[in-house]
Amino acid sequence: MDNLYIAATATSPEVDFRFDQHSLLLRGESYPENAAAFYAPIIEQLRQYLAESAGAVTTVDVVLTYFNSSSTKMLFSVFDALDEAAQSGSRVLMNWYRDEEDETIFEFGEELKADFHAIEFTDRPVAHQGQ
Amino acid sequence: MSPLLDQDSAFFDLAQRRNVLFYHKGYFSHNIVAAMGEVVKLQLEIAGVSGPTRRKLFSSFVELSQNIVHYSSDSLQPGNDGGGSIREGAVCITTDGERHLMMCVNPIAAEDVDGLRNKLEPLRSMSVEEIKQAYKITLRADTPEESKGAGLGFLTMARDASAPLEFAFHPRADEPGTTLFCLKAII
Numbered sequence: 201m202d203n204l205y206i207a208a209t210a211t212s213p214e215v216d217f218r219f220d221q222h223s224l225l226l227r228g229e230s231y232p233e234n235a236a237a238f239y240a241p242i243i244e245q246l247r248q249y250l251a252e253s254a255g256a257v258t259t260v261d262v263v264l265t266y267f268n269s270s271s272t273k274m275l276f277s278v279f280d281a282l283d284e285a286a287q288s289g290s291r292v293l294m295n296w297y298r299d300e301e302d303e304t305i306f307e308f309g310e311e312l313k314a315d316f317h318a319i320e321f322t323d324r325p326v327a328h329q330g331q
Numbered sequence: 332m333s334p335l336l337d338q339d340s341a342f343f344d345l346a347q348r349r350n351v352l353f354y355h356k357g358y359f360s361h362n363i364v365a366a367m368g369e370v371v372k373l374q375l376e377i378a379g380v381s382g383p384t385r386r387k388l389f390s391s392f393v394e395l396s397q398n399i400v401h402y403s404s405d406s407l408q409p410g411n412d413g414g415g416s417i418r419e420g421a422v423c424i425t426t427d428g429e430r431h432l433m434m435c436v437n438p439i440a441a442e443d444v445d446g447l448r449n450k451l452e453p454l455r456s457m458s459v460e461e462i463k464q465a466y467k468i469t470l471r472a473d474t475p476e477e478s479k480g481a482g483l484g485f486l487t488m489a490r491d492a493s494a495p496l497e498f499a500f501h502p503r504a505d506e507p508g509t510t511l512f513c514l515k516a517i518i
Contacts, residue, residue: 210365231393233361233415266386268393269483276470301382304390311467328382
């Protein structure tokens with residue numbers, strides 16, 4: 201299947217899903233006007249990729265600096281799809297990048313770890329880049 | 332000084348005395364919120380607000396502003412056929428010593444008052460731990476049908492605030508079907 205690339209905007213993240221390399225990236229800020237409309241097609245393609253790639257080792261880099269409440273809900277669905285694939289024999293290696301000072305994103309990462317045991321989750325705090 | 336300048340100066344003096352970091356009254360669309368978001372980020376940075384507090388203020392600003400875009404009863408495009416929503420309201424951020432106050436006001440249909448009150452009132456008596464617990468449950472629950480924001484918006488604000496959210500409803504004498512909804516978060 202084709203790779204999926206969506207450029208970042210001020211309110212939506214860069215989506216760089218290189219399905220041919222089993223490498224998925226979400227990067228930026230996420231507070232689109234309609235989070236469900238933004239994420240639904242992404243989740244659909246992700247699910248299709250996961251269904252076609254049983255047994256693969258997929259790396260997921262998440263570098264989100266802010267997500268609003270409705271994006272949070274949709275991200276949970278993204279990770280749910282990844283966890284289901286990991287439960288059925290694929291490996292999902294997730295790198296969770298966050299500012300080391302950002303408690304909110306750290307805590308959301310903890311939520312993901314608590315719910316999605318099959319994802320191999322690595323917290324990646326990034327040192328603060330001055331003011 | 333002319334009377335006109337006197338009036339202007341009173342407005343700016345008051346804004347300065349109240350340490351207004353940001354104020355907007357008028358229409359809110361998604362693009363307007365995005366542009367205001369840039370202004371708010373810059374103002375908070377210049378004002379020397381710490382990173383964690385800046386993030387909480389920005390988060391509350393986005394939730395409040397998107398509430399106005401989605402739920403204010405005063406819509407610029409009554410039909411809303413295809414285009415994004417544009418609705419009316421006001422948002423204000425002020426500094427009071429170490430605390431920051433974020434306030435918003437927008438008109439809502441009078442019939443929606445009870446529903447909003449029922450969502451907000453229980454949050455006021457919850458501890459931070461209880462709010463985080465409710466947040467976790469809501470995150471995993473199905474999205475309510477009438478909600479565009481997954482029902483997480485107020486919980487997100489309550490979580491980021493350092494005191495219970497304050498709210499009030501002011502019925503409008505000139506428009507009996509409309510009530511002004513005011514929400515204040517202290518961060």
